[in-house]
Amino acid sequence: MDExxxxxxxxxxxxxxxxxxxxxxxxxxxxxxxxxxxxATKVEQVRRQLTKGQSLLVFDSATETVTVMTREQFDQHQRHPG
Structure with missing residues (x-):
């Protein structure tokens, strides 16, 4: 199971x-x-989302990658992993 x-x-x-x-x-x-x-604009948009807590920087152990998820995507993944 990925974390x-x-x-x-x-x-x-x-x-x-x-x-x-x-x-x-x-x-x-x-x-x-x-x-x-x-x-550059896209990076600033994502940075603003991180600052506001709308998005999260996450590490996926299955793929060994770092990505950005919206808070909703993260919550959904926590409820239904994999």
Whole structure:
């Protein structure tokens, strides 16, 4: 069974967080709608979501990756893992 653990993003070095967010927003399959948005803008949008507590930085032990989940996605995963 995979485990998803919240990563305390506030404790990461600024450049590490920037790199993680940039990797996240440039992943294949990340959909931001029809309008083209710059990578820097996408990173700032996700950073704002983290700051407001709307999204969480999480580590997935099954895939050994770090990703961003909305609070709702995280709660759903906790109720129905796997």
């Amino acid at each position: 998803v653990v919240i990563v305390p993003w506030q404790e990461l070095a600024a450049d590490t967080l920037d790199n993680l967010l940039q990797e996240f927003v440039t992943r294949d399959g990340t959909d931001y709608g029809e309008q083209e948005i710059s990578t």
